[in-house]
Amino acid sequence: MSFTSDVKGEICLDALDIYEAKAQLCALMQVKATLHMNWQGMYVAFQMENAGIIKHIYGLVKRLYHVEGRLSVLKKMQLKKNNIYRLQIYEKASEILDDLMILNETGLHSAPPYKWTRSEKNARAYLQGCFLASGSINSPKTTNYHCEITTSNEQLAAGIQKVMERFFLPARLIERKNVYVVYIKAGDKIADFLRLCNASNALFAFEDNRIQRDFYNQLTRLDNCEVANEMKTFKAAKEQIECIRILEENAAKLTIPEKITRVMEVRKRHPEASVNELCDEVYKEFGETISKSGMKHRLSKIRTLAAPWRTMDEKKD
Template sequence: MSFASETKNELTHLIVHPEHARAELSAMIRMNGAIGLQQGKIILNVQTENAAIARRIYVLAKEHFNAEGELLVRRKMKLKKNNVYIVRFKSKAGELLEALHIMDGLMINPHVDPHFKDDEELRRSYLRGAFLATGSMNHPESASYHLEIYSQQEEHNEDLLEMLNDCALNAKTIDRRQGHIIYLKEAEKIGDFLALIGATNARLTFENIRIVRDLRNSANRIVNCEVANLNKVAEASAKQIKNIKKIDEMMGLSQLPEKLQQIALARLKFPDANLTELGKHVEGGPISKSGVNHRLRKLNDIADQLEKR
């Protein structure tokens, strides 16, 4: 089971107040529902691939709105093996849609009702319903953090974006050919969203995995940095030793000033030492890192001048 599915299953077990059930159910039906007519009466089909979400819709509608639905199961066509679960409301479908502020008479309201949008607590429940309906997210151990919610209607997408950003989640949106996607990319904001909609266990799991992953990445960066520094020291040392040997062959180290002789002999004796360590091994030392670097540059300059002759 994916991390998103585990999160949704956790959310379907939350016990909610009737008004919060109204907000959550409104989002799920608005985003996954389809309205039709049968013998002059409105029927409502709500479709999902998650059995727990189908049960959630059925139970919330029955317990809080006395709307009797029926559960249907369909096998998806083509190569996909998942079942499709449909909650169908035949009787009182119109009353249910009006109670959820989705329809007003025969008109569909394209926007989230202000009753859900402006109330801080009801907003949480509506966003929970939206995630249950069309939300998805990467596993926190994957290459990147990503959570998204899909909406077919532009007006509804804009309302969701506003609701998320009223919660300081820095959500962004992108248009697709068949709809609109709101997404979160920041790990901290995804964790905040999970906490906001009541996915406490999922949030804790997400944060634990994220901390371990970040620590592992930090350790890798430190190791890579140390390896790069060691390689840099080795390359610089190899060049210095080559130049010292060139000076010795072409003019003799004894012809160098005493300080340069000392650093040259120290480098030959301690080829793997970094500048700080080398300064401790210089005869008459220790000398500072900058002092060692200055003398080694002098040796490199002398070697370059000898090669140009």
């Protein structure tokens, strides 16, 4: 099973009161249901590959309106050839749509009904229904965090986005292949969404993988930083040793202060040492205490003294 299926399975097990159940069913119908007319009259149909969600919708309709829906199974003949589960609701279809505030005298309502999103608990159940209908979340083991809900209606998508923003979920809205996608990319906000949906087990799995991945990423960054610092130190030390060689070759033409000479001796004996380590070596060999900034100043002085001869060498080359 996919991570999305695990999340949806948990949402289906969440205990709902009658108003939360209606809010969730309203979202499921607005996002996923289709409205039909035939010789028998009006009916509502759901069609999904997830048998658990179809069973959940069947249970909600039976619990709330004491209606038995018609269940059927279709077989895909292309690609994965998965089963498609269909639920058709003929009895009381108009009454159900009216009670859920989806259909009235003025027609179909595309936006989330205020009645089912006014309170926090109903709004939470409404978002659960939206996710059950057409939501998905990338596995936390993948490289990118992504949670989305899709719908064919732009007004409904904008309404879902606003409901999510009420819970401080910074959702974005885009159009993709003739559908509207409300999505979240931040890992911590996806965790908040799972918490909002009462998908505790999925939340723990998501957070565990997220923490582990972030930890390893941090270790990698630290390792890369350490390698970069070592390379920088090695390059600087190589340049300093070259400057020391030039100064020693031209020692007769120069007057080099004793403090600089000490640093030159220590650097030659410890070509891979860092600035701090050079400070320690100067203290061990000469008993002189020198700060990190002082050591950097002396190393800079070595480069300055050698600069004229380095320039001449470069011109010869």
